[in-house]
Each structure stands twice: as structure tokens, then as C-alpha cells.
Amino acid sequence: MSLLICLPDSFEPRILCSSLQSLDPELKIEIGPENVQNPAEVEFAVVWNHPQGLLLKYPNLQAISSYGHGADGLLADKKLPEGVPIVRLTNETMANWMSEYLLAVVLLKRRQLLEHASNPEFVEWGTAARHPGNQLGILGLGYLGKAAAKVFLQMGFDVAGWSRTLKQIEGVSSYSGRDGLTEMLNKTDYLVNILPLTDETLNLLNTETLSQLKRGAYYINVGRGQTLVEEDLISLLDAGQLSGACLDVFRTEPLAEGHPFRKHKKILITPHNSCSTPPEAVAPQIYENYKRAISGRQLLNLVDLKHGY
Ligand code: GLV
Numbered sequence: 001m002s003l004l005i006c007l008p009d010s011f012e013p014r015i016l017c018s019s020l021q022s023l024d025p026e027l028k029i030e031i032g033p034e035n036v037q038n039p040a041e042v043e044f045a046v047v048w049n050h051p052q053g054l055l056l057k058y059p060n061l062q063a064i065s066s067y068g069h070g071a072d073g074l075l076a077d078k079k080l081p082e083g084v085p086i087v088r089l090t091n092e093t094m095a096n097w098m099s100e101y102l103l104a105v106v107l108l109k110r111r112q113l114l115e116h117a118s119n120p121e122f123v124e125w126g127t128a129a130r131h132p133g134n135q136l137g138i139l140g141l142g143y144l145g146k147a148a149a150k151v152f153l154q155m156g157f158d159v160a161g162w163s164r165t166l167k168q169i170e171g172v173s174s175y176s177g178r179d180g181l182t183e184m185l186n187k188t189d190y191l192v193n194i195l196p197l198t199d200e201t202l203n204l205l206n207t208e209t210l211s212q213l214k215r216g217a218y219y220i221n222v223g224r225g226q227t228l229v230e231e232d233l234i235s236l237l238d239a240g241q242l243s244g245a246c247l248d249v250f251r252t253e254p255l256a257e258g259h260p261f262r263k264h265k266k267i268l269i270t271p272h273n274s275c276s277t278p279p280e281a282v283a284p285q286i287y288e289n290y291k292r293a294i295s296g297r298q299l300l301n302l303v304d305l306k307h308g309y
Helices: 014-024 092-110 113-120 143-156 177-186 232-236 279-294
Strands: 001-005 030-033 042-047 061-068 135-139 159-161 173-175 191-192 217-221 243-248 265-267
Touching: 001 014, 014 030, 014 279, 030 177, 030 217, 030 232, 042 279, 061 279, 092 143, 092 217, 092 243, 092 279, 135 143, 159 177, 173 177, 232 243
Parallel strands: 001 030, 001 042, 042 061, 135 159, 135 191, 159 173, 191 217, 217 243, 243 265
Antiparallel strands: none
């Protein structure tokens, strides 16, 4: 019996390995994909950006875990072993990091701090310089969206959220469906996109939907790049319909050197680091799912293949 870790080197698979080993010194762990000693022994795999078809090599796999909140990269593999359940991670530290990033970006915009940094005479002394509007809309009210909603509520923002199904979160107006999306966008000053990538969310943010935001709204994408039609965002920024955007995720990552986002004055880009996976913090959840998988028990954070997340 073994657990396979297959992560890019930059994700430091050895730290995850030692965190798991400190939970269970008897646990046999293989770090792949190369040199897996005994493929038939692998019963659980933790993966991120794995080579397509890799998971077919392990005939006794009981479950596969994505090493992040999203499972779209895993599900994009057209050669996954049939019937093997897929789980993803949810983690409080990751939710805190995400909320921290979103708060930083929204406040940077709201208090116009970049303008102050580049031009200290930007406003007269003693006058208030704030981006107008207090309405924050969150696309995606899952684990991360809900945590962020609570942080913004505490800061005094009016918070709304849009999700596949209506959610009950105290103080947050909940919307769903296409009409619900329009209704929320119509009143939004800051739009935060934390949507998973699914057939329904692909290209959802385009000229039609983004034009429904209040004039001068600010757009933030920390979900997946493929939910945004990039040229549409640029046109709306150039036309002044949107006042700016902060993008952490892109259709192709890393973002190409000459990509128009890089030099656009109204776009702030960050390298998909709004939130990363802390190995020590997620090891207990991975180990719990490993134990459940090998004993045939209900898994945590099971991905619903029908809905794609
Ligand atoms: C990061 O993109 C994640 O899905 O956790």
C-alpha cells in the first residue's frame, strides 16, 4: 500500500512527504511520476499538473486528490481511471490567504494607494480620496468565497454573492441563475471572481456580463483565467466602462511576455499567488482521505463530476 505524490518541484513535494510521514511513520510514500517502485501498490495519489494519462498506471488506485481547491486541471485529463473518486482540498489557511489578498487589492483600489505612490500630489491635503461605491459582488460562494464574504462584511462592505445554488450566509445577498447574475452585477462596484472552471463558467465574464457592472467598477480574478474573455476586458477598460482590474489567473500561465495585460495601465497582474497550498496545513486532510479511501469510507470534499468541481 502506498500514497503517491506527484507535484511540480516548486510545490516542494518533499515537505508534504515529511508532513504526512510525521502523521504516520509507517505510511509508504512514493514521489513520482518517475521512479515509482511499485505501481500496483499505489492506492492514493495527490497530484497537481500531472502528465495526462499518468493515473492509468496504477491499477489499485482508490482515490485521487487534487493538491488545491480547484480540480479543473485534474479533470482536464482525458485519460483518468474510470470510477476512481476525485477529491480536492479545502483549508482555512488557504482561505485566509485568499481573503488577505482580496482585501489588499480592494483597499488598494478603494484608497487609491497606487496613485498616491506614483504621484504624492495626487489629491489635495485633507480631502478624501476613495473609489466610490461600497458594493462588493463575489462570483463563487464556496469555501473561499464564503470566507472572503465574511471578511468584507466585517470591514463594512455591502456584500453579495452569485453561485450555482442560492446560499444562506448571514448578511450576504445571494443570487443564482442568469437573471440573478445580472441583478447582482447591476449594483456591483467591486467584482471578485472565485469561480471554478466548468462548462458553465467558461468565458462567463465577457462584454455582455462585464457591461452589466456599474460604470467604473473594478474587476478581480482569482478563480480561473478561462472564465474571462481577455479582449473583452481590455475593450471595457479602454472605454472607461471599468476603472481597473487585478488579475491573478490567466488563460495561459505563466502569462506570455508580450501579453497586452502586462503593459496595460489599468491592469495589475500577480503570478497566480493569491493563495497557494501550505503542505503542513493540508497534510492532515490528505491523510484522512487516504485512510477513508483505503477503508472504503465516505471521502471529504468529493468532486461532483456532473458539476465539475
Ligand atoms: C489554486 O489555483 C487552487 O485551485 O488551489
